[in-house]
Amino acid sequence: MVSTSFTPIASLVGGAMIGAAAVLLMWATGRIAGVSGIAARLFPPYEDREFAGRLAFVAGLVVAPVLVRLVTGSLPAQTIAAGPVVLVVGGLLTGFGSVWGSGCTSGHGVCGLSRLSVRSLVATMTFMAAGMATVFVMRHWS
């Protein structure tokens, strides 16, 4: 386990930027900034003509660290402790579950809670509880 330091100010500021992006996307396209929904709709079946915009949004997510590195000269620490098998299993479950449950941390957790959606509240409490239970089993049951 890698210990990390408590960063309330940076996390609050970063969170506010995520919120600002969600508000801007609603203002620009009228859509919820739910990353799982946006990413999943990059694959067929296609139900509308919003493909290019979604691809641009995802490209922005991917390019963000490149821009941060260009401007500040460095990137904050990123520690991925999981091995390939855990990454594949975790990725499959994350992808399947977020689409099956109509959203992830951004769609339900940020946008849904902000809209006072009960469905999103149920979803958010469920994935938080499941995430906490999983980490508990992985770290404290061995």
Added chain:
Amino acid sequence: MSILVQFAIGLIFGIGLIVSGMSNPAKVLNFLDVGGIPAGTWDASLAFVMAGAVAVTFIGFSRVLKLARPFFADRFYLPTRRDIDPRIVAGPAIFGIGWGLAGFCPGPALTALGFGSVSAVIFVAAMCAGMVLARFVAHLPSLSRFVTPADPLET
């Protein structure tokens, strides 16, 4: 123009993920590790990410949704479902297990690609496969008889 704006919005979102610490799976897992509270290894930062994001979005949405229409679209596409069906619990439960295993949810996983790590590529490839699988299963005729005909991806 709309495409460029959506790229810029993705950039802001991604920079927010990096600044907040969400792009670091170690930080996410230490937040989810409530068993680490007695030992003092619990990292409460992510609660502040959520608080900052929800505060801005709550105020921002209430203003934006008073407009007649979005800048680049004919109307707002807001989720309309209110029912609590099995999938709104089962999906997040499955997602939460994946999140707890690797420390990545979809947004930070995509941003992690730009950090240049092979691990992120493996995770995102599996995540996309899971997404395609979920949409495929959701569109099976035998299932769609029982599921409301609304957009299965709707938040």
